[in-house]
Amino acid sequence: MQTSSARTMTKEEHSLEQLLAMVRDERLELGSRLPTERTLAEEFGTSRNTIRSALRVLEARGMVEVRPGSGCYLRSREPHNGLCLRGSGNPDWSAVLEACYVVFPPIAALSTERITAGQIATLEARLMDLSKALFARNPDALREHMSAFLRGLAEGTDNPMLAAVAAQLCPGTSPLHEIVFFLQDYEREALFGDHAKILQAMKRRDAQEVRRCMEERILRLSLLLERHADVPPSPLLRSERERLEVFA
Amino acid sequence: MQTSSARTMTKEEHSLEQLLAMVRDERLELGSRLPTERTLAEEFGTSRNTIRSALRVLEARGMVEVRPGSGCYLRSREPHNGLCLRGSGNPDWSAVLEACYVVFPPIAALSTERITAGQIATLEARLMDLSKALFARNPDALREHMSAFLRGLAEGTDNPMLAAVAAQLCPGTSPLHEIVFFLQDYEREALFGDHAKILQAMKRRDAQEVRRCMEERILRLSLLLERHADVPPSPLLRSERERLEVFA
């Protein structure tokens, strides 16, 4: 047992909590801009340094995106245990997709055998949100709800380690929110359909079909990212695309 | 090769990379103190503000611990998320093993197709260390070298995301180093043999065999942990054990 309780919270931790409260406040829409660092410093009664450090933590968790000269934007209300953050260069989206292709299908298959009816209902709600964001061309909401769908799916395994792995691979930022504007209608339909098929197969407890649909979903995502965002597929994804004949 | 990526790295990101390099440098022992913020600022040719913000990111990743008035201490070379370090309860080793069973076999299979000869040579050295620790009944060395073996194997995929996932599942502590004292000689042989077989199959570039051996290895680990450390197998592992007839 450590000392814990007696320790007073530093101003930065206090600022971080206030920022978290602000982030979780539903009145602030995803993608909207937070107050400026100078404003936050004044509001919280602290200095800009302190605010900046606190923002770094939120940024590291993928909850906000800080853009020089522009401002600080809300990206997610939940932390994404991402390795996809500043430093070590930009994330290699090719590698992220490939990693998803390796780990998500088996996770989804296992989840199919264990997920509860209540969790499935939650996933259906996520799917509706996802669909809405997709057709409303809201990139931030799309990323948020797509991540939530995948995390909820992984939580169906009832294995916190697998849920953590899935959360780690659901990046706080991705080129996906850029391409949502450029997608054709049939591409939107296909993307939504992939998720819907996964959910349908889960309700039938068809683990093998879930695995197949998840593979297809990731391959299609790779295809769309290649087409609209110049993200090349890894050799594995390229060959798998041909093997499973995922084109449209 | 993403969208332009012409964006210049900020000084803070550059500092973060240098700190990461420092953290990963094996010469710096776990628990030791890093240079002071002022020293780092001077070394990296930047200001204390910048260093502090970078340290915040490392702290958020759980890689360093910053103690007021004392200094900054190295806690982990790999980033880990919240689920791994909740101090209230020990990790659920059942769940950890199950997660390993889900993600390691496909990772190992992919690694088999990409790992370089040099990396294989490194793995052989790790295997020798592992064997030595196993038969010398040195639990700390065993844990360290077994983790290193698995991480090195995952790095063979040439995919940093998968390497990170693997690192996340190689815990710093496990019941394994307790049971090394109680293992029978034939159990030691079997455990070593599983790793050796994986490595042999990788050298033959036999991905399917590598996958099978990895599954067998994890099932055997589960068996030994159940036998000597009262770690029950998850339903999945129990059924898989019977299906693949892993007993000894």
Place this chain on the structure above:
DNA sequence: CTCTGTAATTGGTATTACCAATACTCCATA
């Protein structure tokens, strides 16, 4: 040797200033 109090070290915070990237305004022009 232990204890103790002082001084040095180190992280926490505030303030100020300036730079660079971005966003905005507004007027000249087609």
Place this chain on the structure above:
DNA sequence: TATGGAGTATTGGTAATACCAATTACAGAG
């Protein structure tokens, strides 16, 4: 009216400095 571009205001990025509080190191007293 629409458009485009120059100039300005805003915003994050960085630096430098000073001071505070917690911790540590050390010298001197017992």
